[in-house]
Amino acid sequence: MHTLEEIPIGPYHPLLKEPENIRLFVRGETIVEAGFELGYNHRQVEKLFEGMDWYKGLELATKICGICSLSHGSAFCIGVERLGAKEPPKRALHIRTIACELERMHSHLLWAGIMCWDLGFETLFMHSWAYREDIMGLLEKLSGKRVSYDVCTLGGVRRDISPSLKAEMLEKMRTLEKNVKTLQEEVLSSNVAIDRMKGIGILAKDKAMELGIVGPMRRASGIGNDVRADDPYFSYEDVSFEVVTEKGADCLARTQVRLRELLESISIIQQLLERMPEGPINIGKVFGIPEGEVCSRVEAPRGENFHYNVSSGPKPYRYRVRPPTYANFLAIPEILRGYQISDAAPIVASIDPCFCCTDRVAVIDADSGARRSESMKVLAYGHR
């Protein structure tokens, strides 16, 4: 066979969260090479920071992502508070940590649903998203919003956890623990699901290190890096938790890492709620941020979220954001190469990025390099 066909996946797809374009170069059913294009959702956020004071900057930071908005808000607050030597009260740090773990749980459950959908398990997709609703409800009660929840403010948090909300959270955690264990059992006891994930999309440990992969992807390749343990922030030093790793380095290992992390998050929230300190939840309006530069990082649901803030005093002079998915995109060619087209959906979903489908296939003649497009009709019926 002489033709190398290009299958573009993206930039828009209803299943995942953001528009991207992933290109598969296939010969027959085998993926020979893969590439990607970014920028379909590029809003020049880093530039927008430069015109804003610190409070407006915080609002912008929480709007960078709808799924892990708090991880950006947290990294922003950590940086500005370090610059201004402002220490939030202990109770505020506990509330921030609880909210961060709620965010990780809703993100992992959202991902689990999408992964199940891609594997053809629509019932599990619905179960997973139903469990997620409990967390969305708690986030709404804590912050007032289901998404883009501004829990953090500079020097603390905006809202307290009332005794009734604390009791509700503890009760929901008990229910969620049971539900997550059921979900784990259902996914990992299904031979069909395991066959579609095991040995697929392997990212070897040395490759993950070489490419600087972060988060659950890194931990599924057997590398135990987690910012919460490596460079603790908020109240993570006050709780005990396991940095979950797996050695399989495949889609199954990534699934296991995320499902086990859900249970760790429940445990962290329970520990923090039981040891909630009394006191104020913020230090009031924060003034007088000096010139200087600071780095801050947090463990977002998808991995290390890194912010670099160069301050001119009243506002950022330069603000740099390196979110985890950006770092993990380099793994895409690595984990797709050599697998079948039908494996592409679970492999790409296992990164937990956003990918999309499109309505045509470009066919490249490997000898001449000529390119032509095919319509949906050709794809559906196999003839022009």
Place this chain on the structure above:
Amino acid sequence: MEVLQVKQEAIADTLKGYKKRGARLITVSALNKGNDFSLVYHLDLDKDVICLKVPLEGAKAKRMKGIYANCDLYEREAREMFGIDFGEPMENLFLTKDRNDHPYKKEEEHAHP
């Protein structure tokens, strides 16, 4: 966090040294004041963040993707957003292919801290 100033001619050897010690490259940031450009290499070494700040001469830099493979994306972004010349043609990563301006590049009047 530690910020170290590194001369442009020494950055390749410095990065190689850090890589030998097990440092991971987190990202590369570019910044400028008028025609004064610099690149900052952020590394994670023993769970601590180290920033290597490299002032550039004439907005020109060498590619470091041979040392850290993940430099590739960040260098492409620095060229695209700030116009830093890495001595080889690179396609835009975020902006459309036909766009040649550098939106993050600042004019002279902005004060540098």
